[in-house]
Amino acid sequence: MNRDRRPVIEQVKSGFQIVGKMLVAFAIAVTFMAGSALIRAPRYSYQFALGWALILMSILVMTATVRFWAAGFFGFIAYGALRSLGGVFVADVFHVSRLYMFIVSLSAFAMALLSYGFTSRRLHITIAASCVLLTFLFGDNYLGLAVFNAGNVSLLVSWAVARLSRHNRHKTQAVPEMTA
Secondary structure: OOOOOOOHHHHHHHHHHHHHHHHHHHHHHHHHHHHHHHHHOOOOHHHHHHHHHHHHHHHHHHHHOHHHHHHHHHHHHHHHHHHHHHHHHOHHHHOOOHHHHHHHHHHHHHHHHHHOOOOOOHHHHHHHHHHHHHHHHHOOOHHHHHHHHHHHHHHHHHHHHHHHHHHHHHHHHHOOOOOO
């Protein structure tokens, strides 16, 4: 078993940093969900505007802090994918069809695979995370699933851009320049 060679105080600081990052991510999600709840069922006219302000604020904070939570995004989505796979077998309990739960599982697994290794693409990860949170606003219907898959499209575009840029870089390095 390998021990961490850092001094204990550094290990403690690192632990507090990890906990702090998790709390910030949780606070962003709670703020987003509070805004969604205000939009979904406003009791007063100002609550609708306040809900959108909370959602926009949380997206801005997500964008500014993406480097802190992007590494954990894959794990969060992968956990949700595994949980939704179990939901396929007990779809009747959730009052949804097995086909719907299967599509949810497939979409979550796709997002987990697409987000793994592309955490450096901050814009696309932020869009995908926003789509995941917006899914809760629309609820468990096909419109919510379409919004969730918009995040998959964003990650797929990120993957394609990275793949093409690597391919083009490889092409330009492989072709020798001709000089007269």
